[in-house]
Amino acid sequence: MKTLKMEFYKIKRRKTGLTLGAMTAVQFLWCVWAFRGPDEYERLQGWLGTLYSMPLLNSIMMPTIMAVLASRLADIEHKGNTYKQLRTLRNAGTLFNAKVLCGLLFILMMYAAQLLFLILLGHSLHYEGRPDMGLYLRYLFLSIACTFALYLLQLTLSMLFFNQMIPLVTGLCGSMLGLILMYLYNWNLRSLFPWGGYIATMFVGADWNPQTRIMTYYLMETSENGLLSHGFIFLWAAVFYITGRWLFTRREA
């Protein structure tokens, strides 16, 4: 607990929250632009529409945001040459866990802000009815799991490499891959990439009618393949955690 507390103490004046806040604000602005001026039909299915759009948006932005978050948390140790001192005070595994938990708390805060924003946006745009909190919690759970897996990957890279360009470029490539994977219609293949988790676990589908130019959203049934996609997210998280912790603890200071 003390080690975790110190993680937050260490990033004092680093404006980590502000950086993440700014990136999240960009995401929110994107939403405001994308959902602007809904008509009657769009209002009717507005809540479902957000659950269709947000995974796509997360898929594009979250890999980069996670790369930035992990880098902000890890590079202070590289810059200050502090690992060797910390490792005389705590086991390497404990230090790794503290960074993991610190990042997870940031992720939880980001998604809490996202949920609040979506509800406020929906109300301000006069969406019909109330948001289905069960669906929203499902969305949050899957998105957090997927984001956490990416954070673990980025944290490992940021802690292992002194040069933070390597993890940051990985994050940017992940964002691009997330975008490309949207056009991949083989759902199983999407699951094979940790960046494809947002899309692979989507449970709201959309039918686009080119004649009427109307988008109709619908809840998808979770097939066996869908469950497999869910499993892959947790598999990636477990793989990244175990590998990252192992690589970090075996490395000599």
Place this chain on the structure above:
Amino acid sequence: MAAQNLIETSDLTKQYGKNICVSHLNMQVPEGAIYGFLGPNGAGKSTTLKMLLGLARPTNGSITLFGIPVNEKNRVRLLTDTGSLIESPSYYGHLTGEENLCIIQTLKNCPKEDIDKVLHIVRLEEARHKQVNHYSLGMKQRLGLAAALLGFPRLLILDEPTNGLDPAGIQEMRELIRTLPSDYGMTVVVSSHLLSEIDQMADHAGIISRGRLVYQNTLEALHSHARQQIALRTSHLPVALDILRQNGIEAAVEEDYLLIPMTDDACVAHLCRQLISQNLSLYRVEKREKSLEDIFLSLTGKEHSL
């Protein structure tokens, strides 16, 4: 009763690929000592200290700290009574000196008042609220020492603590280290590649060369090896050697000189008269001194064991 050894290593070895950095090191640091760990650059000093602190895994051998064999389970617990400064100081540049110490103090679980005490010891009280990025190298080094002193541990391990300091800073650091055993009951292991530095600070010395410990004893014992001799150069060395023997003096021949043990002026004058009376030309009479530097060089360069 002999003082307990706070550090004991047995056959400590570290190998990176085919390169053996530290080889079968048997280090013994008595409690209350200032142990100067001396060796040329790349001799294996930092690697040894890193192994003591668990920052590098030994390829072979064992380490005992405070009489307890160190393993991965008890390593951090044993190190809570240890302070260290390895290579360059560790710090968070965006935080103030006091905030940096606060992190170590919290992780070490030592009283908050210690921060004021160590800042006073290293004379950084006025700069405590300044961001460490704005510190000079000397100040950063002092902050590193302050961090190592937090909790006033029994054992302090300092790797080249005067690196990068100006002459005044070096002197100040030495003075400070010298007072630690008497003022705070600490045992200090301090590494350096400078013999003069260790000579001014330490009371025990371990000399490492190419990964092997070639000397380990008190500094006093090392000084006793620094002996003075008289060197004589004459026109005929074998005859001169005989004359010296007849006077009961055993001499060694080194290049064109005869080396005899240090003796008083009257004896030297008597020997000179004897040599001249035998029609030998006496070209030179010199006082020779084998300095600590010579001993260090012979130990680290030629690896002769004392």
